[in-house]
Amino acid sequence: MSLRKEEVSFCERTRNRTEPGEEIIHKITGFRLTESCPDTCARAGELHTAHGLVSTPVFMPVGTQATVKTVTPQELRDIGIQMILANAYHLYLRPGIEQIQRMGELHNFMGWDGAMLTDSGGYQIFSLARLREVNDEGATFLSHIDGSQHLITPESAITIQESIGADVIMVLDECPSFEDSFKKVEQAMHRTHRWADRCQQAQKRSDQELFAIIQGGTFPELRQQSATYLASMGFTGYAIGGVSLGEPKELTRTIVGETATLLPENKPRYLMGVGSPEDIVYAVDKGIDMFDSVLPTRVARNGALFTWQGRFNIRKSCYSKIEGPFDPTCNCYTCRNFSAAYLNHLFRCEELLAYRLATIHNLTFMNTLMNKIRDSIVNATFSSFKKDFLANYKGTDEKLRMSQKEKWLASQQFSKVDRG
């Protein structure tokens, strides 16, 4: 197999990072930009991982506890999912890193042979766990499972993720609240930079891509400082963290647009914890390549199903009379085989199959959306695709979205299992 120029240079770099005599497990990894939209910042590319090629822009379903809730890896494959996300924080606490290593790393343990990314745990420690202390050494927190105390440092975050064995791993970052003061956000950003440096130094495996995380809250000057500093450190990819934490959507879009323009052209850009179909379309327009969110799977379990006109709840009584599929234009397993009336019945009875069939539908919708986005970028029609999509798709009302999120957060106190 011949390697393209970019891939060769990436291989040489990874080779240099490997100690003499140490085995290089996978060589062909890296990112290649293939198309750029002439009218917007949208781009299409290829992320080459140790577990296959991922076409970007890509949406990653979230498998917090080493499972995308309710569906099997084969179902994910059948839908066309290329890459999933797992949470290092949760897996470190349960079943524990030794168990995952003993079972041949996470791909083997959970039976998923596609590409995978792990979150470092920064977000969970700062927003979900009971945080005890943060200092330059690391973050001390209490487990949400049994209250035991743990210290995660930048070095241990890398060791944990190297043991889990995902294809893309993340630096440990400090995530301030979007309501924090400039000074507090600035301090967290500087600490994130120091930790990013230590994570880079700590990385031993040459078959995993380490992504940096841009912080800086809602302050444009801090975002600029963070993006510029981390870009100069030569990471293999860049994530925008600390967004979609409750701030208004318009503000998120502005931050994303301004930050993306400061990131290297030839490296993948990942917007963490986003999102909804409309948010993804807006962010692709700004040049984002990778997304993850629990939203499509979580709302599916509440009966909220995506269509090209927006989200509708299958629990509503009007669906009990519909003999045809929920969405006649959808070719997912659920819509090909079951009526809307049957889905409505399953949800009303709280039958377990309801959650699985709804998840299959929503993940198929997300995958189709990403395919359409990629095709439109390749065909130089993304601008009109975006216009048509947003004209037809009715996004969730902002006030309703915030009240749903607050309710969910309140119900999950100290027993949180998902991010976002």
Ligand SMILES: [Zn+2]
């Ligand atoms: Zn469907």
